[in-house]
Amino acid sequence: MIWPRSCDVKRIYLLIRSKKGKSMQERLKSQLNDPVYDNLRSQQPDFTRKVIPVEGDISELGVGLNNEDRMKLAQEVNVIFHVAATTRFEEPLKKATFINVRGTREIMELAKCCKDLRSFVHVSTAFSNATKSRINHDLEEKIYESPVPPEVMIHLAETVEECRLNAITADLIRDWPNTYCFTKAIAEDVVRTMGKDLPVAIVRPPVVICTLNEPTPGWVDMSSVIGPSGIILTILLGVMHVLLMSDINIPLAPLDYVNNAVIAAASEANKRYNNNEKEIKVYNISCSGCKIETSCLSDLMNNPNTQQYVTPKAVWYCYAFSTGSDVIFWLLTWLLHYIPAYVADFVFNVTSMKRPEGIKSFVKMYEKINNMSLLYAWSYYSNWSAYLV
Structure with a gap:
């Protein structure tokens, strides 16, 4: 959200789908009308012209792009930020696989088609490998072994009936706390195997809370009001009165810190690639010792x-x-x-x-x-x- 004030971006293509009776244009217009963009709007009144919606769906093969849009993206896109995911912790495994695993594979395929790709950043999660067997161990900045080979997991999601897949989900995810962390771990392996010859970086944010400074202090997207921000909001609204918690350590990061880290990772991935450093770099974003x-x-x-x-x-x-x-x-x-x-x-x-x-x-x-x-x-x-x- 601070990009036009920091550098001269020609255009941003945003993969978006129609939802709840609203077209992609209506959804984007509603988003850009948010007061959070007022500061940017005052400095660059026409910034919305740089944001171009592209009809697509991360859960579909080819991410739902038509041939014309796919060719345009392949010709013009230099940097890809893969942020799309289902963040519902208890999402059915079939849907979580289509979005988080197969969706990552399809985006990587698109990246390979880009004529002048300078950087690809995959946004994962700090909890992608938070398994029971790793309790009291640090999460290292490396790609861990996938719990299931990505293509095997995708094949299961595509061929096994959802009711049957749901019945074996507990056995499949075993060590992982939920389908979200499980599929995000597999998605990292997709990036590892398909991104060997690309300028790629993986960023693992922790629990993301409201902004600290940019674009305005305390801002949070209302569609993402979950976790600590949502709990505090519901308390301040007089809605929530009971919490099942004790004093705990939770890794947190303000939204603007995460955004800046993702952008910096894109720049660093390009520099490393130009220096012939082809190993995929992983960045954990963490506030060590942050205690709520x-x-x-x-x-x-x-x-x-x-x-x-x-x-x-x-x-x-x-x-x-x-x-x-x-x-x-x-x-x-x-x-x-x-x-x-x-x-x-x-x-x-x-x-x-x-x-x-x-x-x-x-x-x-x-x-x-x-x-x-x-x-x-x-x-x-x-x-x-x-x-x-």
Whole structure:
């Protein structure tokens, strides 16, 4: 988002698909109208002309490109940032494979067709190899052995019925905490095998939180409000009141730091390639020793002086309890989340009162919040926090 102020980029092709009744042009226009671009817009009012949408889908063969667009990209693209992925931790293995593994293969095929490719950056995750067997070991800046050969995994996803694949998923992923980390590990092997003769780099971000400085402090994309940022936001909105966590170490990085690292990796990959250094470089982005104390978060939210910073859009009084006990967590979840949600749904269903914008069911909303809380529970992160380097 700071690129036009840093260098003279001729154009950026953005692979995008139609979604939820919106065309790719409508989705891009909506994105670029976000206030986060106001600073850039004030300096370069016509910057949107440089962003060109290309109809495609990362989950499709050939990433869904038509021949005309594919030829244009092959002729004009110099740098590829492969950021597209499904980040749903519990995505069905078939879909996760199509997007994270086969999608990476298809993008690598496109990269090989580019006439003047100067750099290819694959954005992975710091947890691609966060397995149970590696607890208390550092995550090194290298490509680990793939849990399953990429072509074998792709073949399974293409030929095995989804219900059968789901039935064997637990055995397939074994050491990995979820299908997301599992498929991202395989995707790195795709890059290793297909990128041997290309200027390639792999960047592994940790948990990405809101921006620190650029383009404006505290910004986060609302479609990506998960993890620590989403937890704090839901607390400040008076929606979430219970956390299943204890004091834990979580590797975090502000979004602008990650963006800058990805751009720097692209430049470095080009320099290394020109110097005949063909080995694929891996970059782990980490804030070693960064510790989130959830008890402090609870104390902060229960402090009367904190209430002056709560958003005026809060739907209830803002407070939060954190606990490491499953029993206490579920008891408080029903008392403070589900029971009020069922009551609210009943009231709105039997009256003509208008629900808050974006909320169709309070119960379903709390199911999503509860799932997010469980994903970031202390027991979950106990497998991940050991990989700080």
